[in-house]
Amino acid sequence: xxxxxxxxxxxxxxxxxxxxxxxxxxxxxxxxxxxxxxxxxxxxxxxxxxxxxxxxxxxxxxxxxxxxxxxxxxxxxxxxxxxxxxxxxxxxxxxxxxxxxxxxxxxxxxxxxxxxxxxxxxxxxxxxxxxxxxxxxxxxxxxxxxxxxxxxxxxxxxxxxxxxxxxxxxxxxxxxxxxxxxxxxxxxxxxxxxxxxxxxxxxxxxxxxxxxxxxxxxxxxxxxxxxxxxxxxxxxxxxxxxxxxxxxxxxxxxxxxxxxxxxxxxxxxxxxxxxxxxxxxxxxxxxxxxxxxxxxxxxxxxxxxxxxxxxxxxxxxxxxxxxxxxxxxxxxxxxxxxxxxxxxxxxxxxxxxxxxxxxxxxxxxxxxxxxxxxxxxxxxxxxxxxxxxxxxxxxxx
Amino acid sequence: xxxxxxxxxxxxxxxxxxxxxxxxxxxxxxxxxxxxxxxxxxxxxxxxxxxxxxxxxxxxxxxxxxxxxxxxxxxxxxxxxxxxxxxxxxxxxxxxxxxxxxxxxxxxxxxxxxxxxxxxxxxxxxxxxxxxxxxxxxxxxxxxxxxxxxxxxxxxxxxxxxxxxxxxxxxxxxxxxxxxxxxxxxxxxxxxxxxxxxxxxxxxxxxxxxxxxxxxxxxxxxxxxxxxxxxxxxxxxxxxxxxxxxxxxxxxxxxxxx
Numbered sequence: 001x002x003x004x005x006x007x008x009x010x011x012x013x014x015x016x017x018x019x020x021x022x023x024x025x026x027x028x029x030x031x032x033x034x035x036x037x038x039x040x041x042x043x044x045x046x047x048x049x050x051x052x053x054x055x056x057x058x059x060x061x062x063x064x065x066x067x068x069x070x071x072x073x074x075x076x077x078x079x080x081x082x083x084x085x086x087x088x089x090x091x092x093x094x095x096x097x098x099x100x101x102x103x104x105x106x107x108x109x110x111x112x113x114x115x116x117x118x119x120x121x122x123x124x125x126x127x128x129x130x131x132x133x134x135x136x137x138x139x140x141x142x143x144x145x146x147x148x149x150x151x152x153x154x155x156x157x158x159x160x161x162x163x164x165x166x167x168x169x170x171x172x173x174x175x176x177x178x179x180x181x182x183x184x185x186x187x188x189x190x191x192x193x194x195x196x197x198x199x200x201x202x203x204x205x206x207x208x209x210x211x212x213x214x215x216x217x218x219x220x221x222x223x224x225x226x227x228x229x230x231x232x233x234x235x236x237x238x239x240x241x242x243x244x245x246x247x248x249x250x251x252x253x254x255x256x257x258x259x260x261x262x263x264x265x266x267x268x269x270x271x272x273x274x275x276x277x278x279x280x281x282x283x284x285x286x287x288x289x290x291x292x293x294x295x296x297x298x299x300x301x302x303x304x305x306x307x308x309x310x311x312x313x314x315x316x317x318x319x320x321x322x323x324x325x326x327x328x329x330x331x332x333x334x335x336x337x338x339x340x341x342x343x344x345x346x347x348x349x350x351x352x353x354x355x356x357x358x359x360x361x362x363x364x365x366x367x368x369x370x371x372x373x374x375x376x377x378x379x380x381x382x383x384x385x386x387x388x389x390x391x392x393x394x395x396x397x
Numbered sequence: 398x399x400x401x402x403x404x405x406x407x408x409x410x411x412x413x414x415x416x417x418x419x420x421x422x423x424x425x426x427x428x429x430x431x432x433x434x435x436x437x438x439x440x441x442x443x444x445x446x447x448x449x450x451x452x453x454x455x456x457x458x459x460x461x462x463x464x465x466x467x468x469x470x471x472x473x474x475x476x477x478x479x480x481x482x483x484x485x486x487x488x489x490x491x492x493x494x495x496x497x498x499x500x501x502x503x504x505x506x507x508x509x510x511x512x513x514x515x516x517x518x519x520x521x522x523x524x525x526x527x528x529x530x531x532x533x534x535x536x537x538x539x540x541x542x543x544x545x546x547x548x549x550x551x552x553x554x555x556x557x558x559x560x561x562x563x564x565x566x567x568x569x570x571x572x573x574x575x576x577x578x579x580x581x582x583x584x585x586x587x588x589x590x591x592x593x594x595x596x597x598x599x600x601x602x603x604x605x606x607x608x609x610x611x612x613x614x615x616x617x618x619x620x621x622x623x624x625x626x627x628x629x630x631x632x633x634x635x636x637x638x639x640x641x642x643x644x645x646x647x648x649x650x651x652x653x654x655x
Contacts, residue, residue: 068611069558069559069560069607069611070558071420072419072420072421072422072607072610072611073420073421073422073610073611074419074420074421074422123450123453125447125453155444249505253502253503253505254475254502254503254504255504256504295504295505359422360422361421361422361423361424361455362455363445363455364447364450364453365444365445365446365447365453365454366444366445367444367473368443368444368446368473368483368486370443370482370483370485370486371443371444371473371474371479371482371483373479373482373486374476374478374479374481374482
């Protein structure tokens, strides 16, 4: 099958890097004037140093108005739910890396329900399930079981786990999976090899072709992203993330896409970032992606400070996590090691009231189980019922 | 469609302005906008409806008012099969058989799928739904939707949320000319003049959302739309003089006949 890998190999990193850095004022102005309708060329211009130094304010204004037109005055909230910190990969930037001497934990289904009960009480209806990458301990069966366990309680379930096969994604989809986040981390192959030392994640190509497998499996939404700071030329990294998304959107046109902009932060297996992304760089990235893709979901996590998150809100952000814990069992006060340090430590209610004060409606629910019913029922099935049988969560919590 | 009151499936409406509910900054604003527009038909996406937890639903509790019909919609479904399930859920949860049928498999421009929309209309009509399908400004499709059992058609002016107005004007004209059902122009209406234009053309009603929700002052804009819809419809009923691109000759060429 043709995948993005075939296109990726024909685009040279150095050529892109040079193209970005030699962008002219005129090219940036034109990209802004035509609201990014010039496609990947406009995107390249918007990522340039000259766009950063001379056009950041007009980019921000355009990004703001495009976002409001498409998404309105509303922000969607979700919570990450860490299922396991088991991992077979050695990656030099991650707290879950195999070599790290930390307490390993995988939630039992009872523990999972306890965490779910806490999130439910906080008001969450969209949950992202996260694991390390351990096919043996948190393989397809475990993930599928977890989705089935949580399905009655949440409208929308996403995962961020090891890359799977197309058929495996199909199985999860029929259990109620909505979206999959799979960050390439970096599109620079040399840098990728330096940071992903052992385990299945060291296979760059397998990871790169994952969104194609998701597209073929018909998963509703695919989340892409880079871990900025791994590779020095972050502008080129962002270009490839955009290029990848553009390819996917043309090919899997029924699928929705989301983009995140995590920056490398200190954690247990600490390494100093190759490059430190400044706040203004994050602003440029958000605006460039928004102008390039008006309907892209843009997500900002609690890795960023509350102050910066509040400032980034009007620039193009559509989705946020809040009150996050990044260790398995974290919501129930379990103290196993977290994957990365939380910077915005406000409670969910603090975040939601801040959003309302800033003039945003807080959207807790933007999906419904009935949308997935046709996965498991025939059209003429008379036994359709809209409510799923579910035990009382308070017992588990 | 010349009568003063809009009639759909035997029910009469004074207001010809329908309101969509996404994108507002709060339930309170939405609630006020409904009052200011005087709308009697408000649509809500079932994926946003939080039936079990009203405290986390900034739409439904704010639109359940007397004199306002709630029109659930299937926004987010990708095919007829999904639409049918969501429609049944909507009927059960909101106790209404009215439905705005929306099937847009393309999340980019949210273009309605004509094939799936027709299939779902056929199926849902059999199940007794009052269906208002969102569709392209395609005159043949609109006639087929009529045949399939729709109670009105909702062709687009331009892409959802685009504020571009009536890009599809010429095809809307044909649809209105041929229709035996109410024609409600949905999507793309970005300013009151667009709404007035649709009504002057003879549309039965218009649906507005983004233009209200993201305006600097949604309440003032609500009043502006209310006035524009009323003005456009009144002008249509009054009869608008035909336009001419050339001046009338002072000495008509056929004068010699008299």
